[in-house]
Amino acid sequence: MKLVGTQQKRLVKASSFAIAFVLFPLASLAIEVKDVPNPRQIDGTWVTDQAGILSNETETQLNQMIAQLERKNGTEIAVVTVPETAPAASPREFTTKLFNYWGIxxxxxxxxxxxxxxxxDRRVEIETGYGIEAILPDAKVGNIINTQITPQYKKGDFNSGTLAGTKALVVALETPQASSVSKEPTPTAIASGKPYTTLDDQPSARSQNLQQPTEDGNVPWLLLVGGGLVLAGGTAACVKRSRVLIEPEGHSRLRGSSRLFLCANCNKPMNKVEDTIIQSTLSKPEKVAQKLGSVRFEGWKCPECSQQLTGLGFHTVAYESHSAHFRNCPTCQELTVTHARKTLKRPTHYSSGTRLISDKCHCCDYYIEWEETIPRLSTSSSSRSWSSGSGSGSFSSGAGSSGGGGFGGGSSGGGGAGGGW
Structure with missing residues (x-):
């Protein structure tokens, strides 16, 4: 009886893919968040393979690993493949929207x-919920992507890369804290100093023995060691979503929204520097990036410690855009390159398509373009993706998942990292 129910669920999932292909056989690869089948609602599993790049065996192993983790401490992982993320502004935006739409x-x-x-998009994005950012800080996620996932994807081996990446996530999340960590994450260490560094740029970064601010206001912090992060004359900052501990003078590069800053020397709130002062200190590439909207700059000054400083007298913070539309220029060393894609020939079920890709710097003469083949639309991947050997009913687990009712209602503010291949 249970087996029959499982087979019916798989038939529903396969049918949902097939209907889309029948109704839109010549459509582009564009997909909306609401159109991605939710595996928890369809058959109580954790994987949706719309791009048709995972084998049945891989899906079985992924579901087993994730179901075991969810039974152990309630953590939920969804693995999703899509042909591409247009019309979303970027793969990152698509990922954040899908995460919150499903409530993972x-x-x-x-x-x-x-x-x-x-x-x-030749892009992988791993998004983390608020509650596990202390266990999976952006730097650690970036390290998993750069060491476990994209090297395999570059070889065309999506099965090995996806399995290795998921296994690394599961290992990190199997800690006891994963099931009980509070919504507000523990500060994550980042390094700063010219040239700017970011969490995503440092795949080998590690946070060690970081602590929450204590009741008396003293916030312990460490310099992040290893992977080339020890910069001569550099400073360190301990980041949490609501506030950031930074040196009174230096440079940092962050992703996401504005934060409240505390001085690392005296632990007192810092004051925002007037924009006109910040603009006078920016280089030409920085000004171009700011005009493009790829980077936004702020200055923060400690009222107590600034008098003893010998440099600018404040800390410059650069907020990077999440958009995949921008790239770093190899000459200017700033996000002054716009990344554009134009479909020259749309793919069909019978033939591949062609896409023109170009990178252009708006600060110097750097320009490059190339053509890329778009795989033909697959009609078999969706029906194949959910026909693995053992019954998917064995993957169902935990509260909130019985009967394939969906994910547990979690949310994300954009934490995590991404990478291309």
């Missing part, structure tokens, strides 16, 4: 992870 992770704990692979 348990409500109140926000202990979810979305592992998304966009084949057409």
């Amino acid at each position: 992770g348990k409500k109140g704990k926000d202990n979810g992870v979305l592992f998304l692979i966009s084949k057409g």
Whole structure:
């Protein structure tokens, strides 16, 4: 009886893919978040393979690993592949929207992870819920992507890369703290100093023995060691979503929204520097990036310690855009390159398509373009993806998942990292 129910669920999932292909056989690879089948609602599993890049065996192993983790501490991981993420502004934006649309992770704990692979964008994004950012800081996620996932994807081996990446996530999330960590994450260490560095740029970064601010206001912090992060004359900052501990003078590069800053010397709130002063200190590439909207600059000054400083007298913070539309210029060393894609020939079920890709710097004469083949639309991947040997009913687990009712209602603010291949 249970087996019949499982087979019916798989038939529903396969049918949902097939209907889309029948109704839109010549459509582009564009996909909306609401159109991605939710595996928890369809058959109580954790994987949706719309791009048709994963084998049945791989899906079975992924579901087994994730189900075991969810049973152990309630953490939820969704693995999703899509042909591409247009019309979303970027793969990152698509990932964040899908994460919150599905509500991955348990409500109140926000202990979810979305592992998304966009084949057409040649991009992988791993999004983390608020509640596990202390266990999976951006730097650690970036390290998993750069060491476990993209090297395999570059070889065309999506199965090995996805399995290795998921296994690394599961190992990190099997810690006891994963099921009980609070919504507000522990500060994550980042290094700063010219040239700017970011968490995503440092795949080998590691946070060690970082602590929450204590009741008396003293916030212990460490310099992040290893992977080339020890910069001569550099400074360190301990980041949490609501506030950031930074040196009174230096440079940092962050992703996401504005934060409240505390001085690392005296632990007192810092004051925002007037924009006109900041503008006078920016280089030409920085000004171009700011005009493009790829980077936004702020200055923060400690009222107590600034008098003893010998440099600018404040800390410059650069906020990077999440958009994949921008690239770093190899000459200017700033996000002054716009990345454009134009479909020259749309793919069909019978033939591949062609896409023109170009990178152009708006500060110097750097320009490059190339053509890329768009894989033909697959009609068999969706029906194949959910026909693995053992019954998917064995993957169902935990509260909130019985009967394939969906994810647990978690949310994300954009934590995690991404990478291309």
